[in-house]
Structures are given as C-alpha cells and as structure tokens.
Amino acid sequence: MSIDWTTYRASGFHDELIGPGGGARAAGRALIRHLSELGCAEIGVRQQAAELAIKVMGVTFTVYHEQGGSIDRAWPLDIIPRIISAKEWKRIAAGLKQRVAALNNFIDDVYHAQRIVKDGVFPLEIIASSRNFRPNCVGINPPQGIWAHICGTDLVRDKDGTVYVLEDNLRVPSGVSYMIENRQVVKRVLPELFEHSSILAVDDYPAALHEMLASLAPHRQGLPEIVVLTPGIYNSAYFEHSYLARQMGCELVEGRDLAVHEDDCVYMQTIHGWRRVDVIYRRIDDDFLDPESFRADSTLGIPGLMRAWAKGNVALANAPGAGVADDKLVYTYVPEMIRYYLDEDPILPNVPSWRCSQPQDLEHVLQNLQELVVKPVDGSGGYGMLMGPQSSQRERNQFASQLKAAPRNFIAQPVIMLSTVPTFVNERIEPRHVDLRPFILSGPSTYVTTGGLTRVALPEGSLVVNSSQGGGSKDTWIVATEN
Amino acid sequence: MLSRVAENLYWFARYLERAENSARLISVNANLLLDLPPEYRPGWLPLIDITGSRHLFDASERRAEERDVVHFLISELDNPGSILASLRFARENARTLRDVLPNEVWEHLNELFMEIREELPASLNKRTRFKLLQKIIRGMQTLTGELEGTMSRNDAYTLMMLGRNLERADMTSRIVDVRSAQLVPAESAELTNFDTIQWVNLLKSLSGYQMYRLRERTRVSRAVALEFVLRDEHFPRACFFCLKEVGTFLRALPRSAAVMGSLAAACTFLSGADLEALDQPGLHEFIDLLQLHINEVHQGVARSFFPPRVAAEAQAQTQSASVEVRASRAAHLEDAPAR
Numbered sequence: 035m036s037i038d039w040t041t042y043r044a045s046g047f048h049d050e051l052i053g054p055g056g057g058a059r060a061a062g063r064a065l066i067r068h069l070s071e072l073g074c075a076e077i078g079v080r081q082q083a084a085e086l087a088i089k090v091m092g093v094t095f096t097v098y099h100e101q102g103g104s105i106d107r108a109w110p111l112d113i114i115p116r117i118i119s120a121k122e123w124k125r126i127a128a129g130l131k132q133r134v135a136a137l138n139n140f141i142d143d144v145y146h147a148q149r150i151v152k153d154g155v156f157p158l159e160i161i162a163s164s165r166n167f168r169p170n171c172v173g174i175n176p177p178q179g180i181w182a183h184i185c186g187t188d189l190v191r192d193k194d195g196t197v198y199v200l201e202d203n204l205r206v207p208s209g210v211s212y213m214i215e216n217r218q219v220v221k222r223v224l225p226e227l228f229e230h231s232s233i234l235a236v237d238d239y240p241a242a243l244h245e246m247l248a249s250l251a252p253h254r255q256g257l258p259e260i261v262v263l264t265p266g267i268y269n270s271a272y273f274e275h276s277y278l279a280r281q282m283g284c285e286l287v288e289g290r291d292l293a294v295h296e297d298d299c300v301y302m303q304t305i306h307g308w309r310r311v312d313v314i315y316r317r318i319d320d321d322f323l324d325p326e327s328f329r330a331d332s333t334l335g336i337p338g339l340m341r342a343w344a345k346g347n348v349a350l351a352n353a354p355g356a357g358v359a360d361d362k363l364v365y366t367y368v369p370e371m372i373r374y375y376l377d378e379d380p381i382l383p384n385v386p387s388w389r390c391s392q393p394q395d396l397e398h399v400l401q402n403l404q405e406l407v408v409k410p411v412d413g414s415g416g417y418g419m420l421m422g423p424q425s426s427q428r429e430r431n432q433f434a435s436q437l438k439a440a441p442r443n444f445i446a447q448p449v450i451m452l453s454t455v456p457t458f459v460n461e462r463i464e465p466r467h468v469d470l471r472p473f474i475l476s477g478p479s480t481y482v483t484t485g486g487l488t489r490v491a492l493p494e495g496s497l498v499v500n501s502s503q504g505g506g507s508k509d510t511w512i513v514a515t516e517n
Numbered sequence: 518m519l520s521r522v523a524e525n526l527y528w529f530a531r532y533l534e535r536a537e538n539s540a541r542l543i544s545v546n547a548n549l550l551l552d553l554p555p556e557y558r559p560g561w562l563p564l565i566d567i568t569g570s571r572h573l574f575d576a577s578e579r580r581a582e583e584r585d586v587v588h589f590l591i592s593e594l595d596n597p598g599s600i601l602a603s604l605r606f607a608r609e610n611a612r613t614l615r616d617v618l619p620n621e622v623w624e625h626l627n628e629l630f631m632e633i634r635e636e637l638p639a640s641l642n643k644r645t646r647f648k649l650l651q652k653i654i655r656g657m658q659t660l661t662g663e664l665e666g667t668m669s670r671n672d673a674y675t676l677m678m679l680g681r682n683l684e685r686a687d688m689t690s691r692i693v694d695v696r697s698a699q700l701v702p703a704e705s706a707e708l709t710n711f712d713t714i715q716w717v718n719l720l721k722s723l724s725g726y727q728m729y730r731l732r733e734r735t736r737v738s739r740a741v742a743l744e745f746v747l748r749d750e751h752f753p754r755a756c757f758f759c760l761k762e763v764g765t766f767l768r769a770l771p772r773s774a775a776v777m778g779s780l781a782a783a784c785t786f787l788s789g790a791d792l793e794a795l796d797q798p799g800l801h802e803f804i805d806l807l808q809l810h811i812n813e814v815h816q817g818v819a820r821s822f823f824p825p826r827v828a829a830e831a832q833a834q835t836q837s838a839s840v841e842v843r844a845s846r847a848a849h850l851e852d853a854p855a856r
Contacts, residue, residue: 092612092627267613280616290824291519303520305672305822306771 037070037463048195048453049465050116061119061513064231068224069114074462077113080223081458084113087222093215094273095501110506111216113223116455116468116488120234120514126189126197126472127482129381132372134185134474137202137359139375141181144358145171155374156367160391163442164358165412166205168320170327171355174344177250178477182359183351184243184315185474186210189486190385191453198385198450200469202368204352204360206317209487210239210473211274212507214281216487220509234484234512239473240281243315246477247282250349251312258312261287261302265318265334275317287311289318294338300348313349320354362411362445363389385450390441399446400437403430406446408437421497423449452497455508457490467491469499470510485510518672522617524823525610526673529618530680532607533626537657538688539568539600540650543590545722546695547646552714561586567691568598587646592637600653601637604630619667622660629656678766679818686759687811692722693746694804716742723754740793743800748787756807760784763814776817783810 040056051062058066069077085108093109118126143150144167150156161167186207188200217236221228244260251258264275266288279286291302292311301308316323322332327340342348358364366387369380388395388406399406408420420433437444454465472486488508489499499505542564550558562581565574570589573596579585593599597606608630611623633653640649661681668674696719716737720726729737729745729752749755764780767773787807795803 089631090624090628092615092623267609272612276613276615284616285519285522286613286616287519288521291521303824305518305520305523305676 037073039066039070042456042463042465046193047451047465047467048191048193050118050191050453050455050468052456059117060515061511062117065115065117065227065511068227069456069463074458077458077463078461081113084111084219084223087219088215091215091219092273093212093219095212095270109212109215110492110501111219112457112459112466112490112492112506112508113220114456114458114463115220115509115511116470116490117511117513118485120512123485123512125381129199130187130472130474130482131480132376132378132381133187133199133202133368134182134476134480136368136371136375137185137204138180138182138476140364140371141204141353141356141359142179143375145174145181145355150371150374153374155370160361160363160367160442161358164361164364166320166355166357166361168355168358170340170344171353174353174355175346176343176353177252177346177349180476181353181356183246183250183353183476185476186471187474189382189470189472190450193451193453195453197382199365199368199382200385200450201362201365202360203471205319205357206271206352207471207473208271208274208317209471209489210483211277213473213483213485213487213510214239215277216507216509231511232514234514236484236510239483240278242475242481243278244282244284246475246481247313247315247349247351249477250351252346252349254310254312259285259302259310260313260315261285261292261311263287263289263292263314263316263318265289265322269317271317278315284315289322289332289334289336292336292339294336294342298338298342298345298347300336300339300342311348313351315351320357323350323354360412362387362409363391363442364411366445385447388446390437390444390446395446396437396441399444400434403433405448407449408433408444408446411443411445421449449497452491452499455488455490457492457506457508459492459494464494466494467497467499468508485512518676520822520824522614523672523676524819525613526617526676527680527818527823529607529610529614530677531684532603532610533657533660534681534684535598535688536600536603536607537654538685538692539590539598539603540653540657541722542567542688542692542695543587544647544650545692545719547643548718548722549695549715552718553711557711563695564590567694570596570598573597583643584641588641591641591646591649601634604633614673617673619663621667622663625660625663629660672770675766675769676822679763682759682762682766683811683815683818685754686756686763687808689723689746689754689756689759690804690807690811692719693743694801712739713737720746725752725754728752743792747792757784757787760787760811760814770822772821776814776821779810779813779817783807783814786810 039052042052051059051066053059088111089108095107095109140150144161151158151161182204184207186203186209188203189197190200191197214237247260248258260282262275262279262284264272264286266272269275276286285302287302292300293303294300295308300311300314302311318334321329322334324335324337324339325332326337340354343350343354366384366389369384372378372380388399390396390399399408403420404422404425406422410418420429452467452469455468456463457466459466468488468490470486470488473483475481488510489501490506490508491497491499492504492506501507546561546564560581561583565571565586568590574589577589577595579589589596590599592601594602594605596602608626611618611626615623636649640646664677696715713736716739717726720729720737720742723746725746729742733741733745735741745752746755748757750758750761752758760780760783764777767776767780790803
C-alpha cells in the first residue's frame, strides 16, 4: 500500500522533506519515492527492527527519576531520516566554524586583556556577573590558545526556511555518539537507500576527536596518554563517555582513578602502578573538576588538577572556564564578536533576542510575555523556560516578577516555528518538529560533523525536542544532489 | 589497565560464573529430590544455607517450600545471590567495561539478560524450570566461548580468568556440599543404591560424568567422585584444576607474590586432605575450610590489584537517583556471599 503524500499536512511550517506543493524536495526525492514504495506497514516492520537493534546494541540514555530496576532507557530513534542538501550544509558548516572561532577568541580575550570590553563592544558587567566566569583561569594559556575544543551548537529552521543558531553548548555537550549509532541502525534497516544515494558518512568523528585531543598533549616522548573522564555510570551521558573512549581506544577513567602527584603531573592508578596522563577529555562540569579550586565537596574530581593544568602538565578539553561563553546573554553578542574578532559578517544568524539586562528590552519583554519564549541564561535541557503562547496568566505573573528581580538571568526570543520532518507515529506518517545539533572540533584545524544529531518532538504539535522530555531522534543525511 | 577496571572485570567474570553455577546447583537439587525415597527428602532449604543467603531468606517472608525457595534463588532481585541478580550485576559491570570487552559479548549478554528476565515469570514451575536453567547454563557457556574466541590474551583477560576460576572453585565446592547435606542417615545399607545414583547426578550437574567415565572406568562411588570433582588436575570444573589456573594467570601479572602465598596454602590444604576418611559432617567442615582458603586468595587479589575502597559515589548522579539501583551497586561491590 503506497503512501498518499497529499494528506501529509505540514502547513504553517517549513518541512525538511516535502515542499509547499506536496512534492519531495530535491535532496529527499529518492527517500520519499522509496518510502512510498514500502508503504506504512513495511515501514512499521523496519521501525520495529530498528528498535530491536537499539535494544540489542545497548544504545541507551539514563533517566534519573525513573523507579524500578532499570536505570536506562533504549534510545528513541525514528527511522525516517532528516535530509539536508550538501550545498546548504557547506554554508552551514562554514557558519559554524566562523562562530566557534569567534567564541574561542572571546574566551581567550576574557581571561587575558579583555580588549572587547575596552573597545566598548561587550559590557564588563556581563563577565563580572557570569556564573561560569572562573577567576582562577585568568592569565592561563591553554595549548593553541583554544578553550572550547568541542562545541555542540543547536540549530533550528523557522517557517520561512531560515536556519538560526539557538544556542552554543561549550561545557560538556553530548549527543554525538547517538548521531553515529543512529546511522549504524538506519544502515541496517534501510540498506537499499544507501546503495543508490550518495549519503555522506558520519563515523569519522571519533578519529577526528582523537587527533584533536592528541594535538593538545604536552610535548613528551612516545604516544600521548589520552583519557576520557566520566562522572560514572549514573550520569545521563555515560553511554556516550564509554562509547567515545572505546572508539578512540582510550581509557575511560573516573576521578578516583586519577591523582596529581608532587611533580604536579596527573597519573592514573593501574595494575602496574601509576601512569602519567597527558590529555583529559573531561565530561565533568567545572564545578566538580577539582575540589581544591572549585566545589570542595566534589568527590568526582581530582584534587590539584587545576594546578597541573595551569602549569601545562596536562591538557583539559574543554578548558576550565570555557563555560563563560555558554551563557544565553553572552550568546546574544556572538554576531558582534564575529565582526569584532574576525572582521567578517556572520554567516548564520542568531534567533532575534531581547536582553532583559537592558531596561528598554526588559520593558518590551514584560509587555509581550504572551508572544515570547523566556529562557534562563544558564539553563539547559529545556528546563525553567516560559513558553508565552501556552502559558497561563499566573505563570506569566510569576515570570514577570522573576524578570524584574533578576533581569541579568533571562533573555527572551520570539517563538520559532521549528521545521518538520515526516515521522512514523501511530502507524502512519505525520509531520513532527525537529532541531539539529552539529558538533565542532577546534584544534590545529576545525572539524564539523557531517550533519549532526537531529532531535524530534514526538507528541503532535510539540516543540520540545529534549530526550529527557519525550523527544526522539533521527538520522541526519547530508545528500549530494546533482545541480 | 586501570585498577578500577581490573576490579570490574574480575567481578564481571565472577557473576557470569555464579549465574551458571547457581543454575547447576538448582538442577542438581531438583534431580536429587526426585531420586530419593519421599521420607528422606530434605527439601529445598539446604540450598539457602549453601548459598549463604539464610538471613535474607528469613527476612523475606517467603516459606520454606519449593516454589518460594526456587523463586528466591532464581528470580528474586532482592537476593544478591539469585541468578537474575547475578546476571544483572554482570551486565552492570559489563556496561562499565564496554571499552575493554568485545562488542559481541556485550550485545549477547544484554540480549540474554532481557530474554531471561522476560521469560522468568512463566518459567518457574517444575515442568518449565529445567528448560530455563538449561538455557542459562548454555547462554553462559556461549559467552565464555565468545570471550575465549574473540578476546586478546591481555591483562583484562587475565583478570577475568582469575574471577572465573575462583568463583568456579568456590561454587563446585558448594555443589558438593549440597550432596553432603542432602544425605540423611549416612550411608545406611538401604540407601546405598540411591547413593550411587546421586553421585552420578552430581557429576552430571557439573557436566563431568562423561569425563569421569573416560578417566575412571569404574562404578561411580563417593570416594572416587569426590576425588574427581575436588582434586582432578584435568577436569575444568574441579576445584584443584581451577586453583591451578588461578596460579597460571597470576604469574602473568605484576605484584602477585603475596597472592601466590595464599594460593599455595589453598592447594596444599586441598591436596593434603584424606577425602576417603571424611564422613558427612567431616566433609562439610572440610568444604567450609576450603572456601575460607579460596576467600583468602580473593582477598589477596583484591589487595594487589583493586583500588582501595572509596565510599562516595553519590555525586555521579547530578540529580536524584533511584535508591534501588544504588543499593544494587553497593551489593555488587560486596564480596561473594559468605557463609
């Protein structure tokens, strides 16, 4: 039974696969033809096969508050891929590289001369009031002057087709392992499509990550010892920590495996004794990294680690303090940073944002709460937001008083009508909203993943894509089209 | 190899072996009961003592009847020594070892665990139980084969072999202990025939009957069977063989001298005993002491290769975690159920 695309309604939104007239977009033509031939029943069979494969491969994410024996859930994947043409991707990738270059310039500047403040482009108060600014990073020179080696930038496409940057995750962004595993699964269940299309591969990421990390090693003889530092098995991204360690052939360590010795070098405890560590890909927040420098009650970190890092005896990726740029108020200045540091025009626009720290912006936000999305500047995972159009008067009143009390802590944006992708739900194909998280590696050269992780909001009409709140995922195809 | 990873590998192998041997233990008991005349059937409670879980069982409000005991030993997750709990601990350890274990081993264990957990509720009655236990034994044997066939003989493999062989030596001794506990009026003439049948059963539960036959070619008797399962140097489930393996693998590791001492003491104790002279209570006591020796070797391995105990793990969960999961993690860090 073939699929009737004329009943597929994505009106009011930009659909990534189906054009406004109901026909397939160029890059998705082969896929749409194939799905039509398969029919819903067969797509259902393939979807089930994918879910089984995910279960057997043990691709999981951890949910904390869940009761009962199992601490992890199978990773939710919808097998219908999201497609972007190679031509468009080239432009997006260039925009991402530009952005991350400016951000790294900014962080290095913040911890040194603060030229951008002196030149009047960026207000000092924002740095002074930033929760993620680390005074003990001032004056430190990490290798190559790079602070944010790994960045996950969230992109969304509005109804007019424009791709916007929603936020930059510069602390410990996760999701890249799912991007790679999604491809493995989709290759298993839709192999025919890969035979006839040129879908660009995604699995060179671990090799690129390893190469970047190796380039950070303090100069010693022999191969550098690189480790992945995890908070442990109960962390929501533990699967990914373990996955990346495995793919790179590195040890996966916890804080208790490491120690800083009297020579201010980092060592790990092995059955053969202590062994020197050169590079730590840390997946622990700054706060927990070193009880001597940050939270004294942290048992996840390594006492003395900051000392070893400041002396250049070990490299940390991302560098401590890089989170200063992972602040939504700082985000609103990225276009200015690009112009200031790189003397270029931004390739990718920000979502238009109001800075509640500025009185006239705050006034506008308070007047228009019903139309806006209000976000805490250091939030993540979609928590603590006000979705204006869906909010009650009571919630808006609550937010209004929060905004007046601590305007520095919020920004506001118009509601973005996230683009949709055909998704298999309720035994049929319906449009569902998506975003995209590509990953950018900064080292001697800059690497951008081929596509990224597409997250999809599964409930009808929902714009919340976070996996902790019922979001699913899709494989992302960058497809080379003729012409 | 990280000391912490070494510990997880060791326990991973122990839990796999424990799941398999618990299945063997329950099978042998079921068979023994069917062979004994009704008035001499001691029931299922001895298994609770032999697995060292009496206090847990008494606290669980389960009754001393077959259904409850079997449920407790196979599927009770609150009993850290149950088969399902062992499999879960093996899986939790394997999850932290995905960077060192061959991928197919993880995939297979994961699949097996989920299958068994699903099938369990319908598989606990007398008729379907055997098939389930058989499946567990076979599944564990397959995993063992996969490790054997796909894993480099590196430190990780060595640590697993230490865990496997110590657990196997310990469990074989416990299986023999079932036999000695089951026999009611020791060696009365009327039970002599049953006696032979029961030792055959014991050998079969260790998959050792054929190998015993090849080696002994005589009628199965208590003395010869005991000699075989405890002291044979060639049968891979015999206690002595396992201890010998532990020695071979220890030699490949650094800083093993102290453990070697405990191991030598265990071997001397085992080979020095006059098995034939032991009556049933004597055998029971001998096995107790043997298990203490095995535990000594375990303690030595822990001191030489594992990280010193650190308590706090709580911050690994940046948000609130399920208490139950943490409890089970704590249980996995405990030593083998002691007697």
